[in-house]
Amino acid sequence: MKIIYTDALVIGAGLAGLRVAIACKERGLDTLVLSLIPAKRSHSAAAQGGMQASLGNALKGSGDNEDVHFHDTVKGSDWGCDQNVARMFAHTAPKAVRELANWGVPWTRVKAGPRQVVVNAEKVTLEEAEKAHGLINARDFGGTKKWRTCYTADGTGHSLLYAVDNKAISLGVPVVERVEALALIQDGVRCQGAIVRDLVTGEIQAYVAKTTTIATGGYGRLYSVSTNAIICEGIGAALALDTGKATLGNMEAVQFHPTAIVPVGILTTEGCRGDGGLLRDKDGHRFMPDYEPEKKELASRDVVSRRMTEHMRKGKGVDSPYGPHLWLDITLLGKEHIDKNLREVKEICQDFLGIDPAKDWIPVRPTQHYSMGGVRTNERGESPQLKGLFAVGEAACWDMHGFNRLGGNSLAETVVAGMIVGEYVADFCEQNPLAIDTGLIESQASKLTSEIDTLLANLGGENVYQLKTAMQEIMMDYVGIFRNGTELEKAVSELSQLLARSANISLTCKNRHANPELVEALRLPRMLRVALTVAAGALARTESRGAHAREDYPKRDDANWLNRTLASWPDASALKPSLSYEALDVMKMELPPGYRGYGDDNAVAHPDTQARLEQIETLTAKMGEGVDRHVLQQALMPFELPEKFTQKNQRLEEQDA
Numbered sequence: 001m002k003i004i005y006t007d008a009l010v011i012g013a014g015l016a017g018l019r020v021a022i023a024c025k026e027r028g029l030d031t032l033v034l035s036l037i038p039a040k041r042s043h044s045a046a047a048q049g050g051m052q053a054s055l056g057n058a059l060k061g062s063g064d065n066e067d068v069h070f071h072d073t074v075k076g077s078d079w080g081c082d083q084n085v086a087r088m089f090a091h092t093a094p095k096a097v098r099e100l101a102n103w104g105v106p107w108t109r110v111k112a113g114p115r116q117v118v119v120n121a122e123k124v125t126l127e128e129a130e131k132a133h134g135l136i137n138a139r140d141f142g143g144t145k146k147w148r149t150c151y152t153a154d155g156t157g158h159s160l161l162y163a164v165d166n167k168a169i170s171l172g173v174p175v176v177e178r179v180e181a182l183a184l185i186q187d188g189v190r191c192q193g194a195i196v197r198d199l200v201t202g203e204i205q206a207y208v209a210k211t212t213t214i215a216t217g218g219y220g221r222l223y224s225v226s227t228n229a230i231i232c233e234g235i236g237a238a239l240a241l242d243t244g245k246a247t248l249g250n251m252e253a254v255q256f257h258p259t260a261i262v263p264v265g266i267l268t269t270e271g272c273r274g275d276g277g278l279l280r281d282k283d284g285h286r287f288m289p290d291y292e293p294e295k296k297e298l299a300s301r302d303v304v305s306r307r308m309t310e311h312m313r314k315g316k317g318v319d320s321p322y323g324p325h326l327w328l329d330i331t332l333l334g335k336e337h338i339d340k341n342l343r344e345v346k347e348i349c350q351d352f353l354g355i356d357p358a359k360d361w362i363p364v365r366p367t368q369h370y371s372m373g374g375v376r377t378n379e380r381g382e383s384p385q386l387k388g389l390f391a392v393g394e395a396a397c398w399d400m401h402g403f404n405r406l407g408g409n410s411l412a413e414t415v416v417a418g419m420i421v422g423e424y425v426a427d428f429c430e431q432n433p434l435a436i437d438t439g440l441i442e443s444q445a446s447k448l449t450s451e452i453d454t455l456l457a458n459l460g461g462e463n464v465y466q467l468k469t470a471m472q473e474i475m476m477d478y479v480g481i482f483r484n485g486t487e488l489e490k491a492v493s494e495l496s497q498l499l500a501r502s503a504n505i506s507l508t509c510k511n512r513h514a515n516p517e518l519v520e521a522l523r524l525p526r527m528l529r530v531a532l533t534v535a536a537g538a539l540a541r542t543e544s545r546g547a548h549a550r551e552d553y554p555k556r557d558d559a560n561w562l563n564r565t566l567a568s569w570p571d572a573s574a575l576k577p578s579l580s581y582e583a584l585d586v587m588k589m590e591l592p593p594g595y596r597g598y599g600d601d602n603a604v605a606h607p608d609t610q611a612r613l614e615q616i617e618t619l620t621a622k623m624g625e626g627v628d629r630h631v632l633q634q635a636l637m638p639f640e641l642p643e644k645f646t647q648k649n650q651r652l653e654e655q656d657a
């Protein structure tokens with residue numbers, strides 16, 4: 001067996017993984033990235049609308065800063081996030097945008113003078129300041145107080161991934177393509193690499209490393225309809241879960257995006273509504289203001305998706321052979337704006353629907369989109385259970401999104417977490433030499449080899465594709481936008497049965513080398529275990545928080561559920577995960593739980609909330625009125641960052657002050 005040694009092993013060549021690799025390489029470490037596909041084809045390239053960072057350059061961003069971004073993020077998460085991480089993130093995001101500009105990202109820029117935009121269905125003229133001319137622009141996105149989403153038309157992920165991958169290439173970071181990590185090398189205490197299958201030759205290889213970073217993206221393809229690329233199957237989460245030690249965090253927190261096209265589920269970016277697009281029903285009526293008079297189409301994603309579903313349940317959807325849908329109307333933005341700022345959307349509409357969005361309404365429906373859950377890490381991005389195992393990006397539960405991610409906060413997370421966690425990964429490599437015996441490597445590799453031998457010999461008669469489709473339908477039907485106990489119980493029980501049946505998969509193609517059926521058969525039990533963490537977590541959580549909406553428990557229950565779900569799989573032969581919970585400490589929060597701004601304020605309060613609010617009030621009063629906001633913030637909730645990212649961010653307004 002080929003054994004490859006390195007310092008920092010990164011599994012995943014999307015934005016998050018590449019940015020960690022760059023950090024390690026820049027610190028002089030031997031670094032290696034693994035990927036299913038060429039780096040530039042990673043799912044990050046699909047991101048359209050933009051990334052959030054509080055630059056405050058454009059008129060509608062004025063007054064923005066880390067504090068506002070932090071507040072939006074915490075509220076957006078329905079108080080489910082780690083507030084320290086949200087602070088680390090909000091502080092570093094402007095630096096990430098500027099670094100990316102430096103690496104060649106052609107951000108859309110502010111042009112001084114008048115510009116026409118659409119706000120709340122009306123054309124408005126904004127006068128951009130001369131001093132902002134040429135600086136990075138931002139558009140509006142859901143759930144934010146300011147226009148904060150920096151963008152390159154609607155191809156932001158594409159331009160970011162190209163710039164970051166080119167940077168990695170220029171530094172000489174090797175990316176090994178068309179390989180799949182299927183197990184971690186670990187002894188229950190420390191992780192030191194991964195066992196990998198070459199997807200072309202079928203060869204089993206061991207990559208041995210001081211640190212292993214999981215950056216494998218989300219688990220959207222557990223569902224039958226998703227905006228995600230077909231490689232987003234959650235194998236990174238399974239890598240951690242199958243150690244029996246590492247935990248996954250908040251797996252039940254799954255986001256549905258309001259506007260994927262029907263029937264295929266390809267995304268039209270939130271930028272469509274950010275730029276002024278409207279949602280209409282079968283009568284052409286703009287219905288969002290009826291439900292959310294303040295934020296309307298730009299309420300948080302989980303809220304809009306629920307309102308759309310409610311509206312369709314009232315019979316207001318447009319009938320189609322593929323079920324009911326609603327309309328996204330961007331005609332009012334005009335052809336010129338669409339051609340310039342929403343050109344991917346235009347092409348998607350032309351190629352997949354045969355319509356022109358400058359003239360025609362787009363058929364849309366909420367669709368699985370983002371995984372808030374993932375490999376649970378601490379603030380440094382490291383698994384609390386396995387030393388040397390890190391996770392970043394959508395694969396991780398770092399946890400800045402809690403139960404609902406804001407649009408534009410994921411691209412930002414990939415690069416920001418890559419910057420921050422990358423430094424901690426490098427620190428770990430410098431401080432911890434490899435300590436491994438080859439027996440462990442051999443035994444873990446032979447486990448995978450015998451799994452493959454068993455699969456190739458199995459005559460059990462189960463068809464992998466049928467089982468996979470059944471899993472995806474269960475997830476879609478019972479673990480979707482609205483959830484309830486009866487359906488979730490059904491989901492857990494049926495997924496467990498599928499997991500048992502997956503032991504009897506037999507393959508029609510017995511090749512050991514390039515064999516898509518074998519690839520599916522290796523993935524399916526892993527995906528089923530991950531799916532079970534989602535369904536079981538959702539069943540156990542008897543409250544509604546962010547994207548986790550229980551019809552039988554409609555209130556957010558801070559008294560009992562202000563915590564993070566941790567899922568592990570200690571018994572490899574079990575058919576269900578083990579769940580435990582990690583409490584969020586209200587007394588350490590900078591922003592204690594409160595009203596999120598949507599619907600009735602009916603949350604069950606946490607017993608510590610009032611005491612913490614009083615503490616904050618006292619401390620704020622004691623520090624006096626003119627206190628610097630950074631000083632006050634540190635007093636309320638100190639957070640740490642690698643030193644190179646601690647400087648204050650500069651903004652036009654603060655320069656003027």
Ligand SMILES: Cc1cc2nc3c(=O)[nH]c(=O)nc-3n(C[C@H](O)[C@H](O)[C@H](O)COP(=O)(O)OP(=O)(O)OC[C@H]3O[C@@H](n4cnc5c(N)ncnc54)[C@H](O)[C@@H]3O)c2cc1C
Nearest residue numbers: 012013014016036044047049050181217393394408410411
């Ligand atoms: C259509 C769409 C549009 C979006 N638009 C936006 C947006 O405008 N703004 C925003 O903030 N967010 C957006 N998002 C979300 C955002 O794009 C993703 O969350 C983010 O890009 C994920 O990046 P990542 O680096 O974590 O993972 P990915 O980019 O998914 O990369 C995962 C990598 O892991 C590799 N990999 C996976 N499994 C294995 C394995 N077992 N072994 C080896 N390699 C493996 C893959 O090959 C790939 O290289 C969008 C998402 C979608 C679906």
